[in-house]
Amino acid sequence: MAAFKTLDDLGDVTGMVALVRVDLNLPMNGGSATDVTRVEAVKPTILELSERGAKVLLLAHFGRPGGKRSSMLSTSMVVGDVEEVLGKELMFIPEIAGPVVEQSIGILADGDIGLLDNTRFWPGEDTNDSSLAQAIAAHGDFFVNDAFSAAHRAHASTEGITHFLPSYAGRAMEAELKALDAALGNPEAPVAAVVGGAKVSSKLGVLENLVGRVQHLIIGGGMANTFLAARGVNVGKSLCEHDLTDTASRILDAADHAGCTVHLPYDVVVSKEFTANPPSLRTCNVHEVAEDEMILDIGASAVEALADVLKTCRTLVWNGPLGAFETEPFDAATVALARTAAALTSEGSLISVAGGGDTVAALAQAGVTNDVTYISTAGGAFLEWMEGKELPGVAALVASNV
Ligand code: ADP
Numbered sequence: 001m002a003a004f005k006t007l008d009d010l011g012d013v014t015g016m017v018a019l020v021r022v023d024l025n026l027p028m029n030g031g032s033a034t035d036v037t038r039v040e041a042v043k044p045t046i047l048e049l050s051e052r053g054a055k056v057l058l059l060a061h062f063g064r065p066g067g068k069r070s071s072m073l074s075t076s077m078v079v080g081d082v083e084e085v086l087g088k089e090l091m092f093i094p095e096i097a098g099p100v101v102e103q104s105i106g107i108l109a110d111g112d113i114g115l116l117d118n119t120r121f122w123p124g125e126d127t128n129d130s131s132l133a134q135a136i137a138a139h140g141d142f143f144v145n146d147a148f149s150a151a152h153r154a155h156a157s158t159e160g161i162t163h164f165l166p167s168y169a170g171r172a173m174e175a176e177l178k179a180l181d182a183a184l185g186n187p188e189a190p191v192a193a194v195v196g197g198a199k200v201s202s203k204l205g206v207l208e209n210l211v212g213r214v215q216h217l218i219i220g221g222g223m224a225n226t227f228l229a230a231r232g233v234n235v236g237k238s239l240c241e242h243d244l245t246d247t248a249s250r251i252l253d254a255a256d257h258a259g260c261t262v263h264l265p266y267d268v269v270v271s272k273e274f275t276a277n278p279p280s281l282r283t284c285n286v287h288e289v290a291e292d293e294m295i296l297d298i299g300a301s302a303v304e305a306l307a308d309v310l311k312t313c314r315t316l317v318w319n320g321p322l323g324a325f326e327t328e329p330f331d332a333a334t335v336a337l338a339r340t341a342a343a344l345t346s347e348g349s350l351i352s353v354a355g356g357g358d359t360v361a362a363l364a365q366a367g368v369t370n371d372v373t374y375i376s377t378a379g380g381a382f383l384e385w386m387e388g389k390e391l392p393g394v395a396a397l398v399a400s401n402v
């Protein structure tokens, strides 16, 4: 992994102004957050800098205000939730640069924390305007990026600012980059990837990147149906992108050339109707799906075979559930394989990294959230990383030599 600086590379920061990019884009209901995971994630970085005597100025976006001020999308909306998680008071500063910020810094004592307003109120944020980045940077002595989830976008507060200040990865960013590097950057082989979810079309880039990087590609979920169809299997009325069967064949060929074994299910759980515990529920061989049935999960024999594959692997990267896990019993394969992965991880034989909105929910449903090596909640940035793309916010930290 290319080198980036961390908080360990900072000397005495007493009295210095730290500009810290965090993700406080919390899901809200009424006036308060329904989930503060993102605040928990950045808490160690904020408290460490505060305890080391820096004046900590938080930079964050909130929703999509489209370059205009909007009272409902002010970061002041999350002040209470953030204060509660940090156990400290915040000074809310309704600007991101200029005299109001300067005056506020004058009022802050060493160790105090300020929260700037929504970076996206300024049109130059999304366009990575360098004069905006410079104006923000002018208030700080150094920059810390602790928002991996925003690192796939080259914005003024994630990328532009690194051209004007010495830049460091925060603790959450550091942990995320280390975990991702251990999973795909520089992993211990053999590596298995599980790719599931609804559609091939949403994960084409992921599949194309993975065939050249992993020894075992396990395909489940709705997208497995498209691959089965490409192999001539009749998938009935399953979710299937028939127009992408050629693409699926091309990916299977690429895997073949790269020496990557692709695992498709050979038994599946099917039903005529998509409801919980439907009367027509049955498990069958993939070649026995009837015209009026749909595949909603992979079968128990397939899961057993996949568990045997994981037992031979050192590293696992997982995105996408194996079935329609929100509806019983179509969560069975995902839950069973997640528990196998968790057990192998606990035994120390597997490094397991997972990410994706529904994947995180499915692993929580399996009760293994704390038993896998790392769970990324980064969404878009995690998927772009799985596609092998360079993330501008991360690249900027590596390149920063101000
Ligand atoms: P993630 O958010 O983890 O990246 P996706 O959004 O790609 O995952 O996919 C999750 C969705 O895929 C879930 O809503 C799940 O119900 C659906 N899904 C998985 N398997 C099937 C299937 N066989 N048929 C229909 N939907 C499926």
Ligand code: MG
Pocket (backbone or CB within 6 Å): 356, 357, 358
């Ligand atoms: Mg999803």
